[in-house]
Amino acid sequence: xxxxxxxxxxxxxxxxxxxxxxxxxxxxxxxxxxxxxxxxxxxxxxxxxxxxxxxxxxxxxxxxxxxxxxxxxxxxxxxxxxxxxxxxxxxxxxxxxxxxxxxxxxxxxxxxxxxxxxxxxxxxxxxxxxxxxxxxxxxxxxxxxxxxxxxxxxxxxxxxxxxxxxxxxxxxxxxxxxxxxxxxxxxxxxxxxxxxxxxxxxxxxxxxxxxxxxxxxxxxxxxxxxxxxxxxxxxxxxxxxxxxxxxxxxxxxxxxxxxxxxxxxxxxxxxxxxxxxxxxxxxxxxxxxxxxxxxxxxxxxxxxxxxxxxxxxxx
Amino acid sequence: xxxxxxxxxxxxxxxxxxxxxxxxxxxxxxxxxxxxxxxxxxxxxxxxxxxxxxxxxxxxxxxxxxxxxxxxxxxxxxxxxxxxxxxxxx
Numbered sequence: 001x002x003x004x005x006x007x008x009x010x011x012x013x014x015x016x017x018x019x020x021x022x023x024x025x026x027x028x029x030x031x032x033x034x035x036x037x038x039x040x041x042x043x044x045x046x047x048x049x050x051x052x053x054x055x056x057x058x059x060x061x062x063x064x065x066x067x068x069x070x071x072x073x074x075x076x077x078x079x080x081x082x083x084x085x086x087x088x089x090x091x092x093x094x095x096x097x098x099x100x101x102x103x104x105x106x107x108x109x110x111x112x113x114x115x116x117x118x119x120x121x122x123x124x125x126x127x128x129x130x131x132x133x134x135x136x137x138x139x140x141x142x143x144x145x146x147x148x149x150x151x152x153x154x155x156x157x158x159x160x161x162x163x164x165x166x167x168x169x170x171x172x173x174x175x176x177x178x179x180x181x182x183x184x185x186x187x188x189x190x191x192x193x194x195x196x197x198x199x200x201x202x203x204x205x206x207x208x209x210x211x212x213x214x215x216x217x218x219x220x221x222x223x224x225x226x227x228x229x230x231x232x233x234x235x236x237x238x239x240x241x242x243x244x245x246x247x248x249x250x251x252x253x254x255x256x257x258x259x260x261x262x263x264x265x266x267x268x269x270x271x272x273x274x275x276x277x278x279x280x281x282x283x284x285x286x287x288x289x290x291x292x293x294x295x296x297x298x299x300x301x302x303x304x305x306x307x308x309x310x311x312x313x314x315x
Numbered sequence: 316x317x318x319x320x321x322x323x324x325x326x327x328x329x330x331x332x333x334x335x336x337x338x339x340x341x342x343x344x345x346x347x348x349x350x351x352x353x354x355x356x357x358x359x360x361x362x363x364x365x366x367x368x369x370x371x372x373x374x375x376x377x378x379x380x381x382x383x384x385x386x387x388x389x390x391x392x393x394x395x396x397x398x399x400x401x402x403x404x405x
Binding site for chain 1: 323324325326360368369370371372374377378379381382383397399400401402403
């Protein structure tokens with residue numbers, strides 16, 4: 001397929017069937033390969049949409065400095081788009097993310113400010129908000145509250161899924177900024193309201209939840225609970241187990257967050273089998289496993305992988 | 316019904332530092348009441364007058380109770396309950 005530029009090629013990702021992981025010919029799993037985007041992650045869609053929107057709103061022009069709290073993938077996507085459009089990017093990233101993410105961000109020309117590991121992305125958001133106040137001329141696109149993030153999925157991911165899989169019954173994705181689920185959820189609420197929208201939320205080690213008190217919790221401004229059918233918390237053991245299963249059984253080399261999503265998707269598949277109902281369950285492969293090779297997720301026993309992921313932001 | 320409840324770091328001051336405690340109850344509301352009886356003070360950190368506090372997530376067998384029956388969610392023997400604060404991803 002031919003595109004005029006790299007940015008024009010964002011999206012249009014393949015949807016591939018998983019004949020061996022699907023429990024029966026009537027209950028089928030489908031993987032949306034978002035790792036086929038330019039930087040290898042689903043975040044390219046949101047990053048491009050947020051920058052396009054900021055340009056249309058006249059908020060940025062070449063030379064502008066963008067600021068973003070990110071655990072990595074959104075930052076990498078923004079850096080890729082920024083480099084081609086002539087923007088500078090400053091990322092606030094928790095120090096407990098994989099070194100590959102730092103290397104990639106640096107490669108695409110982003111500057112990185114680290115935030116403390118304890119508190120995870122909550123801390124990155126807090127630090128970025130402080131920096132934004134100190135630097136009023138910097139533009140924070142703010143993926144957690146920017147409607148263009150969800151809109152990207154309403155306008156592209158959702159329609160692509162329906163076109164490729166008109167019989168879709170379930171959509172399963174990770175819950176981070178909530179952009180993917182909110183956008184696709186809103187699309188199906190209008191286009192095919194009986195599609196179940198299922199969130200898989202990574203459950204990290206204790207360090208990440210090390211808030212000082214419960215009032216410092218964080219819910220992305222984009223989040224609208226009414227768009228979800230249900231929401232599962234998936235720990236690192238199940239996430240790693242499913243990530244390895246996806247590679248072993250279907251040959252797909254995905255990142256650890258995809259394992260968490262697959263775990264939830266298989267849970268929905270089991271429910272459909274039990275209820276004797278046919279199902280076409282589509283889920284997001286957020287990225288490939290390349291950025292997580294150093295985390296220990298792909299080697300040793302499950303116990304060892306679980307131990308090495310403890311304290312890391314693996315999704 | 317006897318169930319294990321996983322307690323987040325910030326609430327372990329109420330459980331004497333225990334990461335997980337056992338509680339009884341046929342519904343989540345009863346489990347929370349039992350937690351409060353044995354670990355006074357924890358109840359009001361989980362609930363306010365409107366129900367589950369905004370930044371508190373409770374999962375029964377890994378499913379968010381807000382999508383089950385909330386505090387009326389039925390609890391069966393050997394279910395696992397996890398309490399977590401809401402945090403950012405992305």
